[in-house]
Amino acid sequence: MPKTNFFSKKSIDFLENYLNTSSPTGYETPGQKVWTEYIKPYVDEIRSDNYGTAYGIINPDAKYKVVLEAHADEISWYVNHITKEGMIYVIRNGGSDAVIAPSKRVNIHTKKGIVKGVFGWPAIHVRIGEKDELPKTDTIWIDCGADSKEAVEKLGIHVGCVITYPDEFMILNDNYFVCRALDNRIGGFMIAEVARMIHQNKDKIDFGLYFTNSVQEEVGLRGAEMITKTIQPDVAIVTDVTHDSSTPKMNKNKEGDQKCGDGPVIYYAPAVHNKLRELIIDAAESKKIPFQRAASSRVTGTDTDAFAYSNGGVPSALISLPLRYMHTTVEMVHKNDVENTIKLMYEAVKKIKNKHNFKYF
Secondary structure, X not given: OOOOOOOOHHHHHHHHHHHHXXXXXXXXXXXXXXXXXXXXXXXXEEEEOOOOOXXXXXXXXXXXXXXXXXXXXXXXXXXEEEOOOOEEEEEEEOXXXXXXXXXXXXXXXXXXXXXXXXXXXXXXXXXXXXXXXOOOOOOOEEEOOOOOHHHHHHOOXXXXXXXXXXXXXXXXXXXXXXXXXXXXXXXXXXXXXXXXXXXXXXXXXXXXEEEEEEOOHHHOOHHHHHHHHHHOOOEEEEEEEEEOOOOOOOOXXXXXXXXXXXXXXXXXXXXXXXXXXXXXXXXXXHOXXXXXXEEOOOOOOOHHHHHHOOOOOOOEEEEEEEEEOOOOOOEEEEHHHHHHHHHHHHHHHHHOXXXXXXXXX
């Protein structure tokens, strides 16, 4: 597959800075500041709500409103219990995976700043036979080098402190973006790039276009639930990630057949509006943008559901990005898929007209 020169140095620098900025669920403000600073030149107005969802708007006074949406939060942990010996036990903040935790370095966020720690685990020598159990949320612990509860608390750590991984952005073999939290800050990057393209190409948009970076998706689509009531959009196109099922230990019969490098994934689901989905497919086919198809039973599990079932029903669609190793610190997406998802959203938005009627009859 040929290499792409689609991304400018400014875009990649933004992506790296944005991904490297910790934005755990409920504490998304640092990442949102990076995102809004980048998108500001390409929109007419920036707004945010009480819980931190940020959105840039083209034509904020227009009555007909179209949303392009991603979510800004990353999975993390909370301090749940500190033992008298100074060991820290945790609970999830989002869908954090206990299996990958042992031997990972962590950042514990306190009012005094970042405190470093590590997830400990017994050596392989003492984990033999029936004793070798998988890590679980209530059995993993963090060691920050303190030998008592008092010493831990002196560092500024207390129950409720949020914990993130420090793993940073890299480009693998010039083909893949790799980082924690590509789910779904890569979505925030992509909608920001759509805003940049519209601005640089001087495209005329005859409706309100809302580039929306929602908070708290990882704990139940909560940011999208709130912001759809605030914006009250007429149309919503949501972008998120989906599983690359071509890697080992993936079941295509269950997960579908999606592969990194083969293009964005257009979803079929009850929440996905058929006419809007077909408009997106028409955009892909007319511009020869490669894409894949997938189906979701009952719910998509993404912010699409929150938009679709709000305000009496909002025509909504889901464009997903194939991703490897979801909810780990080495999530991977193909550069070509990122490029083609940006192009697809851009072309789809241009096909929507002011007061576009998506009613079935």
